[in-house]
Amino acid sequence: GAGVSQSPRYKVAKRGQDVALRCDPISGHVSLFWYQQALGQGPEFLTYFQNEAQLDKSGLPSDRFFAERPEGSVSTLKIQRTQQEDSAVYLCASSSLRGPGNTIYFGEGSWLTVV
């Protein structure tokens, strides 16, 4: 596609509910990232994939957060038993190259509100 596409754009979840956020990266992009952005803050790194391999998940805040990219294209970020502190914008980004120092393209984000 023309850009990184994320769905849903907006999600309201009741506390304790599970949510799944989807990311369609730019076609052919090898690298895929998930970030979490709280209101008024910069994005915080969650996890990184190179093709289907999850190379870094050091930013996932708890074991309730899980991400996958089984075929090296679409990725899903799953949050189990959501809590109010999970309310944030979840940004997906992709890049055509493996290494650092290249342009990273962000989606518009999935806005999660936990009530």
Add this chain to the structure above:
Amino acid sequence: SQKIEQNSEALNIQEGKTATLTCNYTNYSPAYLQWYRQDPGRGPVFLLLIRENEKEKRKERLKVTFDTTLKQSLFHITASQPADSATYLCALQTGANNLFFGTGTRLTVIP
């Protein structure tokens, strides 16, 4: 601890002037530094990348400097326009691929 600080939360300037935004970092050794623009309700958009061995980079009305001794980057927008109003984020990249972001500076250009 590691920190990335951007000079102020908000910066107001008059149209036509040069806006200068600052990014300072501690306890990082970035190989690359990037600047992004973020509009309300949108994802960040890449503007410029500068490497650790580069002092300055320009693109149209934008200029970025990178001083690894001072651990600082300056981001300039010359001949600013109201359409430049947005939040600007600096981000560091080390040897790994992921980005570490500052909290951003919200720039308002007053007509």
